[in-house]
Amino acid sequence: MRIAISIFLAGLLVQAPAHAEDDRIARGAEPDWVDPSEPMAVPDDAGGLVFVRRQDALIHLDAEGQAQYLGYRLRILHPNALQAGNISTTWNPASGPPVVHMVKVHRGDTTIDVLEKASFEILRREDQLEAAKLDGILTAILRVPDLRVGDELEVGLTTRTTDPTLGNNDSGLLFLAPSPAPGRYRLGLSWDKGMKPNIRMTPDLAPVGVPRDGGIDFRFDNPAMLTPPKDAPGRYQWQRIVEYTDFADWATISRHFAPLFAKASAIADGSPLDEEVRRIAAAHSAPIDRANAALQLVQRDVRYIYVGLGNGNLTPATAEETWQRRYGDCKGKTALLLGLLGRLGIEAEAVLANNSGADDGLDERLPNPGMFDHVLVRARIGGAAYWLDGTLPPVAPPAATPVVPYRWVLPLTAKGGALQKIDWRPAVRPDEITLYEIDARAGFDKPARVTNTVIVRGIAGLVQQVEMSGLTAGQLRDAMRQQLVGGTWETVEDVKWRYDQKAAASVLTVVGTWNVDWEDDGDGDKSLALPGGGFSPPERRARAADQNQDLPWYSAPEFDCRVTTLRLPATTDAANWSSRSGYDTRIFGRNYYRAFDIRDGAIRMIRASRVEQTEIDAVSARRDNGRIAAFDNSMAWVSYRPAVSKAQPAGNRAVPATYDIDWTADDVPCLSPATKR
Numbered sequence: 001m002r003i004a005i006s007i008f009l010a011g012l013l014v015q016a017p018a019h020a021e022d023d024r025i026a027r028g029a030e031p032d033w034v035d036p037s038e039p040m041a042v043p044d045d046a047g048g049l050v051f052v053r054r055q056d057a058l059i060h061l062d063a064e065g066q067a068q069y070l071g072y073r074l075r076i077l078h079p080n081a082l083q084a085g086n087i088s089t090t091w092n093p094a095s096g097p098p099v100v101h102m103v104k105v106h107r108g109d110t111t112i113d114v115l116e117k118a119s120f121e122i123l124r125r126e127d128q129l130e131a132a133k134l135d136g137i138l139t140a141i142l143r144v145p146d147l148r149v150g151d152e153l154e155v156g157l158t159t160r161t162t163d164p165t166l167g168n169n170d171s172g173l174l175f176l177a178p179s180p181a182p183g184r185y186r187l188g189l190s191w192d193k194g195m196k197p198n199i200r201m202t203p204d205l206a207p208v209g210v211p212r213d214g215g216i217d218f219r220f221d222n223p224a225m226l227t228p229p230k231d232a233p234g235r236y237q238w239q240r241i242v243e244y245t246d247f248a249d250w251a252t253i254s255r256h257f258a259p260l261f262a263k264a265s266a267i268a269d270g271s272p273l274d275e276e277v278r279r280i281a282a283a284h285s286a287p288i289d290r291a292n293a294a295l296q297l298v299q300r301d302v303r304y305i306y307v308g309l310g311n312g313n314l315t316p317a318t319a320e321e322t323w324q325r326r327y328g329d330c331k332g333k334t335a336l337l338l339g340l341l342g343r344l345g346i347e348a349e350a351v352l353a354n355n356s357g358a359d360d361g362l363d364e365r366l367p368n369p370g371m372f373d374h375v376l377v378r379a380r381i382g383g384a385a386y387w388l389d390g391t392l393p394p395v396a397p398p399a400a401t402p403v404v405p406y407r408w409v410l411p412l413t414a415k416g417g418a419l420q421k422i423d424w425r426p427a428v429r430p431d432e433i434t435l436y437e438i439d440a441r442a443g444f445d446k447p448a449r450v451t452n453t454v455i456v457r458g459i460a461g462l463v464q465q466v467e468m469s470g471l472t473a474g475q476l477r478d479a480m481r482q483q484l485v486g487g488t489w490e491t492v493e494d495v496k497w498r499y500d501q502k503a504a505a506s507v508l509t510v511v512g513t514w515n516v517d518w519e520d521d522g523d524g525d526k527s528l529a530l531p532g533g534g535f536s537p538p539e540r541r542a543r544a545a546d547q548n549q550d551l552p553w554y555s556a557p558e559f560d561c562r563v564t565t566l567r568l569p570a571t572t573d574a575a576n577w578s579s580r581s582g583y584d585t586r587i588f589g590r591n592y593y594r595a596f597d598i599r600d601g602a603i604r605m606i607r608a609s610r611v612e613q614t615e616i617d618a619v620s621a622r623r624d625n626g627r628i629a630a631f632d633n634s635m636a637w638v639s640y641r642p643a644v645s646k647a648q649p650a651g652n653r654a655v656p657a658t659y660d661i662d663w664t665a666d667d668v669p670c671l672s673p674a675t676k677r
Helices: 002-008 079-085 250-264 272-283 287-301 319-325 330-343 458-468 473-484 618-625
Strands: 012-014 050-062 065-076 086-091 099-107 110-113 121-124 138-143 152-161 171-175 183-191 198-201 209-212 215-221 241-245 347-353 374-381 384-388 408-411 432-439 448-457 489-500 505-514 519-522 525-529 559-567 577-579 583-587 590-599 602-611 637-640
Touching: 050 171, 065 079, 079 086, 086 152, 171 183, 183 241, 250 330, 250 347, 250 408, 272 287, 272 319, 272 330, 287 330, 287 374, 287 384, 319 330, 330 347, 330 374, 448 458, 458 489, 458 505, 473 489, 473 505, 577 590, 577 602
Parallel strands: 050 183, 432 559
Antiparallel strands: 012 171, 050 065, 065 152, 086 138, 099 110, 099 152, 121 138, 171 241, 183 215, 198 241, 209 215, 347 374, 347 408, 374 384, 432 448, 448 505, 489 505, 519 525, 525 637, 559 602, 577 637, 583 590, 590 602
16 A cells, blocks of 8 residues: 555665564563654645654664664544554564554544554464465554544554574665655664664765764655656666665675585485485486486475574575475575585585566675575586576576576675676577467468467576476366467467477467458458567657656566468469568667568568667667657568569578477577677
């Protein structure tokens, strides 16, 4: 709901803690380090959902870890804002219970102490079991009774974060939401003597920061709404954020975590895991085959469950423990894989990464382990680096590049690894290839037999593998019939799916019939827009006047290829057929390619789009804005004119039919020959 966004995103984003068994909600006074802001007067013309008279989001660092205080007083202005009376809090019992200081309702001259007659209710101990997560986080809620429009709700509570894995090293973020409700806000970071962390703030906060003895505050009255610069790379989206850390550099984090994985990966002589190592070694002699066998063992025989119980949020479970219980998260699977590889004589290391895509500009951030949400393995085999991810399905082998396009990673080494950049290059193979074979040889007035194949790689392909590998042929066929028949598809006769490990691709083929939508152009003339053949014109790159006009523009990596083959009605002559002209152009860092060929009784078309620059500078964007009007966004029309006969040109032999080549191969002609060179 919007209320929660406005109020609570001005709060905290900190490292998740470890766990124990304390599920109480405590009552108590505000800590000594909390000095609540003076409430701001409500203006006579206040509008919107709420007016925030004050909101204090404060973090304090001490010998026990971090304490987070959130205190606010807001005026309810609209019925939709009454949901603010559903007050929830989450905490990790190992760090101690949350301490509630107050929940009050101010109504005119009357103050109602809500906690006299109502209390927090612990809803459940685990709220993410369906997502295969065991984190021990508790959730409690209090529903403020009889809350009315015009009331002022005042809340104050403190939670703690203590993570034994990090020891005395604290790190985290404070930020103000981009679209807060009108009112008064304060962000604050304080610390006990001798515990001052390294601090960095975004440029928009630097003029607002007010240092004080043992802390720094950021105060805002009616803060402006911020709109992140449109389509700028992620590093430019950081606004109104304060970073803090006790880690000196990224190498310090690397050194801190490396021993944890070294210890967890130990495999005892004669243990069941040691027997698995011996079995792999006996079955495979080549190191790459051994590495693949070890990876498949971890992927296939250890199911994924995030384990954050005990010290497990950041400390990996041991290889022996993970193997015994046959489940684990990325940390446990990585420790297990490291242990197996080590026993097989293969050099390998754990590598921290960010699966959410939020690692752009990571080199500009303060060192903070919370910037990573994943760990995987990088091995050295035959002088080359291979990435192994135990959390992926067992069809994902060791690979020269990670499946997820990471920008920055942190290898964990005893000496301390530096943050490493993963260079991006345009994809060589399409992420997705869609093949249409439309067999219209029976004639214009007959349904065409169609074979539609979709080849998907990367994470999307692996997701399909997980979803489809458990379906029977009948279940898959029935599902596709229900989904497709009734639209373009008249019938679905057969559906086949496979995952091609050599091609690292999910391959789905549907065979059936279409009612082809021929256009009747009169006098026996016919035309058809080939499916998958058109391009929408690119959007103009423009930002609002109040945004930085000189920032680069970002396009997510993508390589999409469509291949359509129309087998012509047998009663027609190829000399009476024509197609649109092809083209090969680049605009806004993306290559657009389309080519046609008419031969052997078929019209062949390839249409592809590949991002070749994920970022383009503002000057280039303005130049390309002027080229949009000339962009060919025509559909891929083909035409039959029985009264017009002309010899077909030699043809573009780079346009094979859907049935001419293996489209799962590495080298498919989805780019023009000039581009490939």
